[in-house]
Every structure is written in C-alpha cells, then in structure tokens.
Amino acid sequence: MTTTTGTARVRDVTLRDGLQLTGGLMPTDEKVRLVRELLDLGISDIEIGSMARPDLVPPMANTLEVVEALEPDELARCWVWVATPRGVERAASAGVTRMQYCLSVSDAHNRANIGRSTEDSMAALPRALDIAGEAGAELQLCLATSFTCPFDGAVDPERTLALVRDPRAERCSDTVICDTLGQADPAQVAYLVGETARIRPEHEVVFHGHDTWGMGVANALAAVGAGATVLDGALGGLGGCPFAPGAAGNTSTEDLLFALKPAGMTPERFATFVRLGERVTSSLGEESTSRAAKGARSTARAFDWVIAD
Structure with a gap:
C-alpha cells in the first residue's frame, strides 16, 4: 500500500482488540467467515484472537477454535496475542505461526493487564522466543502504553526505547509501538517510530493506534512517514483495552x-x-465510529467514493 509518505499495509485487529470490550462471544463460524472475507478483500495480516484468560476477556474464549477451523494457508496470515511463554506454547501447539508477545511500557498498566511487572515480562521473553523458534513461529514484541499510561500519565519516550534496544528483544521479528490510549500526537508518533526503525533496522515496525482524541489517521500517516510498514486498524473503529480506562476504539x-x-x-x-x-458493528450492537464509513454514506453523490445504494 503506497502513500505519499511511504509504504505500509493494514493489519486488521477486529477479532482481537476490536472485540475486547464488546462483552459477548462472537460465534466461531462468524469469526472464520470474517477472516476469509478480509483475506479475499486483500488484507494481508489479521489478528484473530488472544491467549488471554477467558474469564478476564470473554470475547477471546474461542480463539483456538478459530485457529483449528482455518486452513494452514489462511492461518499463515493470522496473528494471535500472547503475554507469557505458556501462551506461546499453547498457541504454537495449535498451529499458530505468528504471535505478538505483548507487555506494557508502564509497570502500572502491565500489572493491571498481565499481572506482573514490565521487567518480569521482559525476563520471560527469551523463553517465549525459544518456544516460538522450536515451533517455527515468529514473535513480535508489542509495547503497549508506549506513550501514555491510564494510571501514571505520560510515559518517558526513553523508557519505551530502552525496551526496543533491550538485547532480549533481538530475536523478535518486529516491534509494535502502541498508542493504547489514543493520546499521542503525530510528532510523538513520528519520533518513537523513527527511533525504533533506527534502533532495530532488522525489524518491521508496526504502529497500533487508537482514535480517542481524533488523531488516529494523522498518527498512522506520521508513523508511515517515520518508517512503520504495518498499521493496525479495526472495522468500525471497534476496540479498547479492558484495563485501560479512557481509551476509545482502534483507528478504523x-x-x-x-x-x-x-x-x-x-x-x-x-x-x-x-x-x-x-x-459487524450491527451484529454486536455497537456503533461504528469510522468517519470514512460515514462519509461513504453521505449524499455527495458526485464523489466516486460515496456508496450509491
């Protein structure tokens, strides 16, 4: 996908981050149908679920059922969220070959989200990488709260970059920089993404943004201009973290x-x-926050991108 600022592809995260706050469980067959529709439409990367405890994040309870229902060539384009070596082991045993190992830059959010300190999560990363490597799987390093924390406020950029350059992350395939609360601005995004690309030139840089303050698209384009090659988005702007009060949905x-x-x-x-x-949003009883989708339903019929029917 080429823009005036660079090249990037979109990873759709509807089935993981997008569903986290919806409460109900989308049936397995509906999830599989959505995966196949997105693949057919040309989306190259899809996040299909997580190894989070189903009692804490109920919409993720059937993730492994989705994995089992997909064909190997479909699964090869899908990602699963993990936070522990045990999660990597479970996902790999089910046939998952692409995982993102997530931890929060902020200790307070990591304790709320994963139940341990940031350092404890980093200390477990080498074991997670060993398990993934033995299974022939790739593991991304996903850094939540890269910019701000819902409990501690602003996060020092150097704290984020220290995790990027940590030797224990060398074997990761990519680095995901997350604006978990959607409070970053384009200048902040460009700086962190640019430094991450400089520090880890062997890694792809993924930007995961939320649209809480209306900066979702602007931040995404700033990320591409600074070196990000993948942008996360969810249909209808669904999403949010159950352990990040104040966060709105993903950039759509x-x-x-x-x-x-x-x-x-x-x-x-x-x-x-x-x-x-x-x-998808209608089936979940949610309202789409996509501005482009609203524009497509406008009455400006002379514009090619408006839907006629």
Whole structure:
C-alpha cells in the first residue's frame, strides 16, 4: 500500500482488540467467515484472537477454535496475542505461526493487564522466543502504553526505547509501538517510530493506534512517514483495552484504507469494507465510529467514493 509518505499495509485487529470490550462471544463460524472475507478483500495480516484468560476477556474464549477451523494457508496470515511463554506454547501447539508477545511500557498498566511487572515480562521473553523458534513461529514484541499510561500519565519516550534496544528483544521479528490510549500526537508518533526503525533496522515496525482524541489517521500517516510498514486498524473503529480506562476504539480499518488509497482499492472495494464494518458493528450492537464509513454514506453523490445504494 503506497502513500505519499511511504509504504505500509493494514493489519486488521477486529477479532482481537476490536472485540475486547464488546462483552459477548462472537460465534466461531462468524469469526472464520470474517477472516476469509478480509483475506479475499486483500488484507494481508489479521489478528484473530488472544491467549488471554477467558474469564478476564470473554470475547477471546474461542480463539483456538478459530485457529483449528482455518486452513494452514489462511492461518499463515493470522496473528494471535500472547503475554507469557505458556501462551506461546499453547498457541504454537495449535498451529499458530505468528504471535505478538505483548507487555506494557508502564509497570502500572502491565500489572493491571498481565499481572506482573514490565521487567518480569521482559525476563520471560527469551523463553517465549525459544518456544516460538522450536515451533517455527515468529514473535513480535508489542509495547503497549508506549506513550501514555491510564494510571501514571505520560510515559518517558526513553523508557519505551530502552525496551526496543533491550538485547532480549533481538530475536523478535518486529516491534509494535502502541498508542493504547489514543493520546499521542503525530510528532510523538513520528519520533518513537523513527527511533525504533533506527534502533532495530532488522525489524518491521508496526504502529497500533487508537482514535480517542481524533488523531488516529494523522498518527498512522506520521508513523508511515517515520518508517512503520504495518498499521493496525479495526472495522468500525471497534476496540479498547479492558484495563485501560479512557481509551476509545482502534483507528478504523475503513479510515486507514481511505487515507492510504492502496493499489487496487477501488470505490467498489472500499464500499465492500464499509458494508462489512456495518454488518459487524450491527451484529454486536455497537456503533461504528469510522468517519470514512460515514462519509461513504453521505449524499455527495458526485464523489466516486460515496456508496450509491
């Protein structure tokens, strides 16, 4: 996907981050259907669930059922969230080959989200990498609360970058910089993403943004300009962390695709994404916050990207 600021692809995270706060459990067959629809539409990377405890995050309870239902070539394009070596082991045993090992830069959020300190999570990373390596799987390092923490406020950028350059992260395939609360601005995003790309040139840099303060697309484009090659988004702007009060949903997949205008993204294909987002949010009883989807439903019929029906 080429933009005026660089090249990136969109990873859809509807089925993990997007569902975390919805409360109910989307049936396995509906999740599998959505995976296949997104793949058919050209989305190259999809986050399909997590190894989080189902009693804490009920919408993730059927993640391994989704994994089992997918064909190997489909699963090869899918990601699963993990936070412990045991989670990596469970996912790998089920056939998952792409995982993101998540920890929070802020100790307070890491304790709330994962139940241990940031250092404890980093100390377990080498074992997680060993398990992934033995299974032929790749493991991303995902740094939540890279900019701000819901409990402690602003996070020192150097604290984030210290984790990026930590030798224990060398074997990770990529680094994910997360604006978990959606409170960062484009300058902050450009700095952290740019430094991460400089420190770890062998890693892809993923930017995971939320749209709490309306900066989702602006931050995503700033990230691409600074070296990010993957942007996370969720249909309808769904999402949020159950342990991050004040966070709104992810930057919407529809908004990112409209802003990026990737090769092959015709008005007709974009309309399919809009309808898909509408179906998913409606089935969950949620309201879409995608501005591009709302624009596509406007009465400005002379604009090619407006849906006619």
